Amino acid sequence: MQVDGIAMVRLLGPQDRFLDTIEHEYPDVTVHVRGNDITLTGEPAQVEAVRRLIEELQLMLRGGRDLGEAEISTSARMLGADSTRSPSELLGQAILSSRGKSIRPKTLGQKHYVDAIDENTITFGIGPAGTGKTYLAMAKAVQALQRKEVDRIILTRPAVEAGERLGFLPGTLTEKIDPYLRPLYDALFEMMDPELVPKLLAAGTIEVAPLAYMRGRTLNSSFVVLDEAQNTTPEQMKMFLTRLGFGSRMVITGDVTQVDLPAGASGLKLVSRVLDNLDDIHFVQLTSADVVRHSLVGRIVDAYTEYDAQKQAQRYESDQAREFAARATPRSAGPRDRLPKRRPS
Secondary structure (H helix, E strand, O other), X not given: OEOOHHHHHHHHOHHHHHHHHHHHHOOOEEEEEEOOEEEEEEOHHHHHHXXXXXXXXXXXXXXXXXXXXXXXXXXXXXXXXXXXXXXXXXXXXXXXXXXXXXXXXXXXXXXXXXXXXXXXXXXXXXXXXXXXXHHHHHHHHHHHHHOOOOOEEEEEEOOOOOOOOOOOOOOOHHHHHHHHHHHHHHHHHHHOOOOHHHHHHHHOOEEEEEHHHHOOOOEOOEEEEEOOHHHOOHHXXXXXXOOEOOOXXXXXXEOOOOOOOOOOOOHHHHHHHHOOOOOOEEEEEOOHHHOOOOHHHHHHXXXXXXXXXXXXXXXXXXXXXXXXXXXXXXXXXXXOOOOOOXXXX
16 A cells, blocks of 8 residues: 555654554554555455555545544444444544644544434433543534524533542632632633633633532523533432523533542432433443543553452342341241249149
């Protein structure tokens, strides 16, 4: 295969890391690069799969996409599942373009998540850290505002410490809650003109507020994002969902494995059982395969998932053993009937 010189540099990636990713996905194929030529050797079916993958990656580059290890791995899995699919088409459409950077789904799970947001009034994005739950939801919110599909964006999250007590924070009420909402502000400034964001915040077109501020409101013509929803109580989750007004859309994101509530009773865990069968509400489960951070993050998520499964299995076996022991223990004998004493003769 021949690849354009500039495209070859982008195809190989820094320190040939993308080439290493391709070889990791197809260990039975040897890839040799010399100049603008790529030579593939190995089992014919696998060689054809790699050739198809490289063609799809070139189409992505021509479409202005910046490649990453996630795109390569996802494209390989897509082609492995169905060779008629075109990863460059499925993952090619950008949600937003800001300051030369395009925001778009990078995995099949993320693509399903974005499509669900388009097709449903309420969408739940549940999955581990690094799967783009909040980032993509906020991108869809900004897109909806730019298209005038909604009049405002409301971003909220519960103000719960992540396993540590921060004490009494100094400053006004707004300054006290800002640290909890900082990730939402950071994403906003990344997706929009930094000079425009303060004006939209001041005008109320964009509102970033703690979940407690939602009580008693009806949110009409709004795109509402609830982040870190695993830290809501069942009562808070019900309160939030019933704020939905006409012409609005809601996206709720969270990771049920990272609950910071003192009692551990998460509204996100309960709501999936309560609302699972309702129309116009969709639950999207993202996994470690959708992690788009450092590749090590996906392995960390898998390791913790395996550990939690083992711990749950051990707890189940322990409970079963105690129950069996309780059944096997003979009942204590009742008081014996006393024989009447004999009278002396």
